[in-house]
Amino acid sequence: MSKIAEGLKRLFDKHRIVLWYDALGDFTQEFNDAEFPDVIKCEIVKNEFALKYRMLIAEPKSKFLLYGKYDHPNADDNWLLDIELSNVVFHTDQEALTLQELELPIHFKAWIKKHLHYFKSKERAAKFVSNLEAKENEDQLTRTLIQTAFGSVTSTLDDILKSYVTYLANGKSDGIDKELLQYNLSDYLWSWIESVYQYKAKERSIYDFVLEVFQKNFSPTSKKASVNRTTEVLLASWKDARSFDKTYRQLVDRVENDLNISAEVNKLEVHELINDDVFECIDKQIIKQLASQLEQGNSSSDKIDKILKQRESCYWYDKYFEFYSSIRYANWLFDEISKYNIIKFVDYQDGFVQYTNKLFIVDQYYRKFIQHYRATNQNNVLNSLYQKTHRAYSNTWLLKLSDAWQEVIDSNSEWYFGGDSQRKFFKRAVQGKYIEKDITIFVVISDALRFECGQELHELFNQESRFSSKLEFQVTGLPSYTQLGMAALLPHESLSFGEGDSILIDSKNSIGAQARKKVLEEGSNVKATTILAEDLMKTASRSEEARRLVQDHQVVYVYHNRIDKTGDDKTSEDKVIEASKEEIEFLLEVTRKITNMNGNHVIITADHGFVYQNETLEESDFTDAQITGEIIKDNRRFVLGKNLSQNNNVVKYSAQSLQINSDIEVLIPKGINRLRKQGSGSRYVHGGSTLQEVVIPLLYVTKKRSDTVTKVDIDVLKGSNKITTNIQRVRFYQQQPIRDGIIARNVKSYFCVIEGEEKKVISDVFTYNFDSESNRPEEREVEYKFTISTVIRKSTSVYLIIEEQIDRSNKWNTLLKLPYSLNLAMENDFDDF
Numbered sequence: 001m002s003k004i005a006e007g008l009k010r011l012f013d014k015h016r017i018v019l020w021y022d023a024l025g026d027f028t029q030e031f032n033d034a035e036f037p038d039v040i041k042c043e044i045v046k047n048e049f050a051l052k053y054r055m056l057i058a059e060p061k062s063k064f065l066l067y068g069k070y071d072h073p074n075a076d077d078n079w080l081l082d083i084e085l086s087n088v089v090f091h092t093d094q095e096a097l098t099l100q101e102l103e104l105p106i107h108f109k110a111w112i113k114k115h116l117h118y119f120k121s122k123e124r125a126a127k128f129v130s131n132l133e134a135k136e137n138e139d140q141l142t143r144t145l146i147q148t149a150f151g152s153v154t155s156t157l158d159d160i161l162k163s164y165v166t167y168l169a170n171g172k173s174d175g176i177d178k179e180l181l182q183y184n185l186s187d188y189l190w191s192w193i194e195s196v197y198q199y200k201a202k203e204r205s206i207y208d209f210v211l212e213v214f215q216k217n218f219s220p221t222s223k224k225a226s227v228n229r230t231t232e233v234l235l236a237s238w239k240d241a242r243s244f245d246k247t248y249r250q251l252v253d254r255v256e257n258d259l260n261i262s263a264e265v266n267k268l269e270v271h272e273l274i275n276d277d278v279f280e281c282i283d284k285q286i287i288k289q290l291a292s293q294l295e296q297g298n299s300s301s302d303k304i305d306k307i308l309k310q311r312e313s314c315y316w317y318d319k320y321f322e323f324y325s326s327i328r329y330a331n332w333l334f335d336e337i338s339k340y341n342i343i344k345f346v347d348y349q350d351g352f353v354q355y356t357n358k359l360f361i362v363d364q365y366y367r368k369f370i371q372h373y374r375a376t377n378q379n380n381v382l383n384s385l386y387q388k389t390h391r392a393y394s395n396t397w398l399l400k401l402s403d404a405w406q407e408v409i410d411s412n413s414e415w416y417f418g419g420d421s422q423r424k425f426f427k428r429a430v431q432g433k434y435i436e437k438d439i440t441i442f443v444v445i446s447d448a449l450r451f452e453c454g455q456e457l458h459e460l461f462n463q464e465s466r467f468s469s470k471l472e473f474q475v476t477g478l479p480s481y482t483q484l485g486m487a488a489l490l491p492h493e494s495l496s497f498g499e500g501d502s503i504l505i506d507s508k509n510s511i512g513a514q515a516r517k518k519v520l521e522e523g524s525n526v527k528a529t530t531i532l533a534e535d536l537m538k539t540a541s542r543s544e545e546a547r548r549l550v551q552d553h554q555v556v557y558v559y560h561n562r563i564d565k566t567g568d569d570k571t572s573e574d575k576v577i578e579a580s581k582e583e584i585e586f587l588l589e590v591t592r593k594i595t596n597m598n599g600n601h602v603i604i605t606a607d608h609g610f611v612y613q614n615e616t617l618e619e620s621d622f623t624d625a626q627i628t629g630e631i632i633k634d635n636r637r638f639v640l641g642k643n644l645s646q647n648n649n650v651v652k653y654s655a656q657s658l659q660i661n662s663d664i665e666v667l668i669p670k671g672i673n674r675l676r677k678q679g680s681g682s683r684y685v686h687g688g689s690t691l692q693e694v695v696i697p698l699l700y701v702t703k704k705r706s707d708t709v710t711k712v713d714i715d716v717l718k719g720s721n722k723i724t725t726n727i728q729r730v731r732f733y734q735q736q737p738i739r740d741g742i743i744a745r746n747v748k749s750y751f752c753v754i755e756g757e758e759k760k761v762i763s764d765v766f767t768y769n770f771d772s773e774s775n776r777p778e779e780r781e782v783e784y785k786f787t788i789s790t791v792i793r794k795s796t797s798v799y800l801i802i803e804e805q806i807d808r809s810n811k812w813n814t815l816l817k818l819p820y821s822l823n824l825a826m827e828n829d830f831d832d833f
Helices: 003-012 028-033 048-058 081-086 094-102 106-114 116-120 122-131 138-150 157-169 173-182 186-197 206-216 219-224 231-240 242-258 261-265 280-296 301-311 321-338 348-375 380-410 422-431 451-461 482-488 513-524 533-538 544-551 563-567 573-596
Strands: 017-021 039-043 063-068 088-090 441-446 467-475 495-497 503-505 528-532 555-560 601-605 628-634 639-645 650-654 665-669 695-703 714-716 727-734 745-755 758-761 766-770 781-787 794-805 812-823
Touching: 003 017, 003 063, 003 088, 003 094, 017 081, 048 063, 094 106, 094 116, 094 122, 106 116, 106 138, 116 122, 122 138, 138 157, 138 173, 138 186, 157 173, 157 186, 157 206, 157 231, 157 242, 173 186, 173 206, 186 206, 206 219, 206 231, 206 242, 219 261, 231 242, 231 781, 242 261, 242 280, 261 280, 280 301, 280 321, 280 380, 301 321, 321 348, 321 380, 348 380, 348 451, 348 467, 348 573, 348 695, 422 467, 422 482, 422 513, 422 601, 422 695, 441 573, 451 467, 451 573, 451 601, 451 695, 482 495, 482 503, 513 528, 513 555, 528 533, 533 555, 533 573, 555 573, 563 573, 573 601, 714 794, 714 812, 727 745, 727 766, 745 781, 745 812, 766 781
Parallel strands: 017 063, 017 088, 039 063, 441 555, 441 601, 528 555
Antiparallel strands: 467 695, 495 503, 601 695, 628 639, 639 665, 650 665, 714 727, 727 781, 745 758, 745 766, 745 794, 794 812
16 A cells, blocks of 8 residues: 555544645546545546535535645635535645644644654654654644653653663763754754753753753852753752662762862861762762761761761762761760769669660660671771770770679679569569460560660561560579570479589470470470471461461460570671671561461560670780689680689679579679680670670560551641742651651652643652651751742642652652642742852
8 A cells, every 4th residue: 555545544544524635636646546445536626516515415424535636725715615624635745644644733844844854764653653642832742752762751851851861871872962963853952951951052962961960969069050950950850760760870970080079079078068969979078077077076966966867868878878877876875875974783673774774775876886887898987986986885885884783793692583583584474474364475585685686676566567565674594694594484493404504494404495395385384385486487377387386375485596696606706796687677577477377475585695896805805713623614704613713803603592403603704804715706795794694675565456556747837838939948847756656757748730630840859757756846847948940930730749658669658738839930040049
């Protein structure tokens, strides 16, 4: 089928009558040869009225092709004008044929002539048609043509520029530039860019434009750029688009290098950089200076906290999260230690209460600092800060705390076996709270989960939508090691030493899963069992095996050993920080598994805690106790033996005084000192009597029937809802402080115009994590200055949008949609600010 026949066929698909004027009669043969089913062909030879009668009266449903061998008549002389207006005229020149193929009106003939070369490809033409949404004017057509050439998502300048700079980042911009010239689109595109961003250059290029955009949005170079501040919105959209992330980072690398931005940044102080986040080297400089300020102690804790909070919403924060987090925990650790010039405990109970209420936090800050510091691959920029943090914790805090605690120990002739003793765990926590009330209970025992780890786990549970957690503590016996701690958690009347350092429960073996299961069954007088956490996690939640585990037992002990297994091995003891993090996350998953099996009550506790220092210990950290006698078991933190003699660097207990039936003697080094022992690790230790070793968490976790955890409410404080300049200030307000049951909310906000289903963003994007714990309302306010960029000068369809990301997705929910009116002056007043 010829191109003319194809064009006619397309017209008859939509119209009943087609008129064809051929002044020179060049297409007479084509007319004669044209054959279409159900189409009547007629020549126009001064028979207009007869044709009208036939088409409109005699055969009103038939299709007609009218062919005239003359020029298209003007309106006054055209007796078929009414037919034309209600149907269609077929044109046979190349421009007209192309317009007919695209189903565009003939008045776009001049436009199509400029871009005719583009439409020689049927594939390109088809893509253009698929993208075309509006056909009212040439601007819309040209922008759709540019969109199609670039392969952009839409025909907006923002999306077109995203595509353009993606070609640039991938080294393909030269090819697209040739196409723009070839298809007569280049001048239009650059005029469009100039009208929006005031970009002017003798030699226009996309990279030159990109350089201008980045220069304008970096404070020290802003005045060197000729583009206007509308580029703030452009750059904000680049940073906000997840799909554009790779391209943006490639651009930053190239621009940063070509403009030697790092040399400029290195001259500046934190306060001069705090509002900039375009270039990656900015964050590097801020991290370097904050670490230096902390190390030198010449900046307040509050000031550093505010800077860190401000950087949270910046583009590069996620990449440097571990660095910022290291600084945050070092800052908090120094601040916390500075609060305690003197530590004093009245007695055992006072020590336990002070430690579990507040003092534990220093151990947690140190662990979290080491965790994040190690995640930076121990980057050299933090090395001095690391050294200071470690010294503050090890040489100042641990020594001060352990010395104060040792005074309490020295003033007592016996170890603590009061109401919070681990020895009373089963009767107090399991039997009294659950067995006697006929409630099924899972007891999860995590080897070496010290109190501060349990406290972090407790907070995580209370952020979960279907869990409630109550945190208490218990105190281990001495020595604070696995065999004794595990035995103490089982039902028993008496404990005694077996062979070596093994513990017998009522004269029965307590080592191994089967032995513990037997003790648990006999001592609880109910159906009970034990299981390894790994085996529990392998069990399908709705399986028959899971159903039997829950329904056939009232007490289930679940054992897991990650922290102690990692720390007790000299080759892996430096990984105990990572092991602690993994264990906390794992215990969350174990509890979810149990509740998915319909086990609604869980206790989480430990056999003992630990002391950890990240550096190889100094000689002064080891004590020479001058021990002689029959040594049965020696450890960095305790010795078991008979007829022992020692100096004053250790405390001697008889097994009987530790409520262990035996004639064995126990030696515990004072403070945090280690005993010398060939071949064993020394950074991770337990077995002694420090608060970190003997105070362990006791969590009561319950599955709730309904979700009682809510996120903080966000509102916008009253102000003008009229936008009259390109800068609009908005004050956001976090309505409640963070506390149990109320958790943080991470949002993003922007201005947009909404008309029907179409939403066009007209401002930069503000992101913020509302997580303030302050009870003072004014401290929960945040102000942000939005940059407004739009060709629209007046509108009542403008809204401030506040969105929240849906958990575990890339989608966002709208929290607030607040109406504003837009009334901008014609001139751009950006640079007046």
